[in-house]
Amino acid sequence: MKKIYQKIIDYIIGISVRKPWLMLGFVILITVPAAYLLKDIKVDTNLIKLLPKHAKAAVATRELEEMVGDGGHFIVLFEGDNRESLIKAVEYTATEMKKIDELQDVHYKWPTEFLQKYRYSLLPTEYLDKMYEQLIQWEAKVNPFVDNMLVEEKKEMTHGDKEDEQDLKILIQQYQHMTEYHESADGKIFGILAPTAKGVTNIGAIKKIKEQIKAISDEASKKYGVWSGITGNHQNKLNEYDIIMFDLNQSSIIAGILIILVLLISYRAISPIFVTILPLIIGLVWAFALVPHYVGPLNLITAFLLLILFGMGIDYAIHIVKRFQLESNKTSLEEALRETYHSTGVAVGLSGLTTGISLSILALSDFRGFSEFGIISALAIFMVLMAMYLALPVFIVLFARFKGMHKMPMVRKRVFLPNKAATAIISVFVLASMLYAAFNLTFDYNLANMNFDNQKIVNVEELKQKQGKVYSNSMGVAAILLAPSVEEVDHLKQQLYDAKSKDSSSLIGRIRSIRDYAPSEADFEEKLFLIEDIKDQVSGKWTQRIEDADLKSMIADFIAWEPPTAPPTIEEIPNIIKANYVSRNGTGHFLVTVNPSEERKDGRNAMAFTDDLYSVSMDKSVKGPIGETVVFAEVLKLVTSESWWIALATFAGVVILIFLNNHSVKRTLVVLVPLVAGMMLTFGIFALAGFKLTFFNMVVIPALLGMGVDGGIHYVQRWFEVNRDTDATQKELFEPLSLAIVTTMLGYSGMMFANHSGISSIGNFAVIGLGLIWFATLVFLPGILKMFERKN
């Protein structure tokens, strides 16, 4: 094996030395088409891209997205003091927007006639129920002889209760103060709501629609002298995408500058930096050219891989270039190259293969945040290694010929080696760290802690506030089910209510459907009874004691309002309402939306809620559930169930590879010392610093296992080569290993400053981990080896 390797590498070195331009031409020939393919790389930040294609939520989403759409919409806002100008701007913009094919509808007027007619009868039955119950309790308060039996035992309001309360308040306000246009209470802000025709996940397509809308609204704004702005959940997606791109650029700049600075300090010259970086870039281009075809769009986690791999891959070039600089002191260019590749080239290949194979174990994971990270990392490492053998020799030759490769004199430096006591203290720290982590390192399930800092987007808060004055701030839908008929809707709702009432711990909360607007005769009758009860209740003398003006006016309005005698038919329901509950592609399916009774951004609630939904026995004709909470829950379930076995499998892979190389248990264990100690310290320090594991940074654990083993492999191999002379090994390897680890750290460092807290948590974890693995490799391991040395 060794001989084959030497034959091939000698052949490459031979051509590189004798016909460097030919070799360079060959490298360029492969690289140019690869670079062209990079244009196909896309980033898709949708959480569903983290799920395997066979995941329940992923299958359902694919099947139903045409029917359900993604609830995506744009909102155009106009603000000004002149009502007439605002109306003209709205009318003009709406007329023009209707010409955009990708928009399903353009809503700017409320269906006042419908809402006036049906008003409070459009409130869901459970809201009417709650209103009535609240009124009974208020009434009870007036009479000191009455105890309030309806108050549950000091139970706090659930998140769902609060959402319902807010929703009810907004609905009542809407029904009470109905305006023709979508406008704020003071009439100074007007809005247009435009849902898109089908689920648009392509960020480019969303951008295109937005640009068309913006051109129209800008024109209207200029024409009628009013302010305009665009918001809505499609705009939020664009904002998120922009932040990710900003983070990516910022991280790249920070990491790039720091890596070049460190290389500059190490090489004390500019040209070796080019020799180091160029083959790495070539290797990464080769690898990423294959990504769109074999992997698909990059996801939230893999979007930052290029950066990480740059930091990781640069190690190989550093080791080879440094070794070449040393060897070129002693011999000719070709001989120095041969010596470098026969020795360091093997260690680089071995450590690269170890890292690559370890990371490829991640491909076994169902969680695409892991599997695609593993596939792309392994692919990139193998390609970078290829570039190290194919492209680096020719760059070294060419730069050496043009006097760009400086020889590095053998400098004997004083190096630090810990004594026995220091090593023992470090061992205690390692164990203490592990124990501390075991009890204190926790998983953060809260999605809100893994999101974007919106402040980076100009005007985002201002727009949000203005939108809130016209439209109720959308509370979003956690899960959607589809039923083929209204009868099935009724049956499904009953099944959901039954499941909810049977299990007191069920997190199934608010259930909504077209039936809230077009109820059956029996349900409408029940509503009418409730409305009568409420009317009777608010007609009592006690209501004179109410001081709240809004409530008083609502009560007066309720008493004065005459409920309709029959419910509206589905056909009667205006599109702006119906669109939320009827399939978008005309299959005639009806949507039933379900929200949890507790905060769904807390992953534990999302998982429990999804389990509750999955456990409801529904008719076969019912499709779903789909929705962002279901996807989030499945992502979390995958991460929490797979992380540890993937980490163990990666570790097992690392152990096997090291053992295969060393054929000795003892030697394998020694190689593993810095990795294991470094990981233990990492967990401890991470917990001590108050950081938590998240579904983003969990990927760092197997990545650290793959990356962290390199130092141990190099160090132990060299230690044996120099007859177990720890001082000599330390003197030789301290700088290149430090440089290798520091550059990898720097690759991650840019992510620490990301606005997306999930991404920055990857940066934090990796930088802390690599720093501690550096410490374990170059301080703790030498201490241990020194003890072996003395014993032997």
Added chain:
Amino acid sequence: MEKLFSKISTTLLLLAVLAISAYAADSPMDVVKKSNDKVSAINAKSSKLDDKAKKQMLDVIGSVTSWSEISGEVASKLRGLTPQQQKEFKEKFEELLRISSVNKLGRYRADGFEYVEEKIDGDKATVKTLALYKKEKVELVYELKKIAGKWMIVNYIVDGVDTIRNYQKQFSRLLKKKDFNGIIEVLDKNIQESKSE
């Protein structure tokens, strides 16, 4: 002998007159007035009721209020209960009314009462009063029923809020959410809370 007979007759007549006059004095208004006076007197002794005062209060209110009638009225409107459940509910609720009434009267102390009117319709009567709380006047209507020849309070209506009706609405709501055992649990919990007050 005649003298003795005459003495006895006179004594009996006197007793009868006294009895009749005593009976006649306990009109619905008097029942309410006397009990209010007694309650006020107990409350005036201390700002917080001790066990002895609570006992006195319970005796006063208990002697003029028919808890059984109130709880029976509430129970009668609860749909879906078996006769046995109605009986159990009635007993529990009566216990709660008895215990919590003392706390309520200890807590909500009126500064005085204005007795507005008394209406008697057969064996039913209402007494309309105005309870004075600082500067506020709250209408408090007592509904009374003649039980075993004595006027007993069977409902309190404060500012239009009917005690029996509100309780009926509350328990009807509870019955929609809980089963009978759940209702009994709510009652037990409230009884315990009232006892520990």
